[in-house]
Amino acid sequence: MEAAEHLRDVIRTGALEIHPGQGLARADGRALTLSVREFGLLVVLAGSGGTIVRREELYRRVWGGALRPGDRSIDVYIHKLRTKLEEALPEWAFIHTHVGFGYRFSPERSRAFHIPSTDR
Amino acid sequence: MEAAEHLRDVIRTGALEIHPGQGLARADGRALTLSVREFGLLVVLAGSGGTIVRREELYRRVWGGALRPGDRSIDVYIHKLRTKLEEALPEWAFIHTHVGFGYRFSPERSRAFHIPSTDR
DNA sequence: AGCGCGCGTTCACGGACCGTTCACAGCGGT
């Protein structure tokens, strides 16, 4: 039963495949190398079903304890995670900022790939 | 069951879906990026069941405190909110002005689509 | 012990965004 668990405990979203219990995430099958914090962020965000997660809650669930004012750890790790996700899947944007509210996870085609007007 | 709570706390009106507790609003499923004030306005207006909300009350409920004479913040933010709603759902008008009374929220087909009186 | 290295935190700078205010235009009522 504990051996079959990892088959059930998977978050799939777009080309991402996350195994929360294992510390493993794959992009198009290729494993990502994430640190503990990076992986924690990814799990919490991707597991929140597209809702906005407030910074305070993000900190509690990944770091544990209360977010002290002025602590920028979240920003830094969001950035690191974004960087790794982007280099793995350049045309997808996963983590979206909602200023004043928090971060939202949702695979969306990155806007940086704006197709030149094929208009007639 | 504890996970189902967020499903209840939703305002649905037309193609809009508003999650007051989360700071998130969607138009046709696509998330809108609203500032804190814009979102506050949307929640209060959309949650007022189509009644007219006086400016005084709008200000109290979104900004907190009393509306000082000459304060134009409401006008500016109504405008910003309208702009974002319109670019998300161009053929719908949501916020209607009642001069001297306040604003009323109600999804109506925008009149901007039967333009030409000049076309005969 | 000394070294290199990955990790997490902190700092510093700059840019993006937010909310307020001002200035002017349009419109309806008197």
Added chain:
DNA sequence: ACCGCTGTGAACGGTCCGTGAACGCGCGCT
């Protein structure tokens, strides 16, 4: 024509966030 009310663009100061860099720490290796 005048006035009060609202729409709308622009400017401004402040806050929030993105991002590169420095620092300290623990760990494995030699």
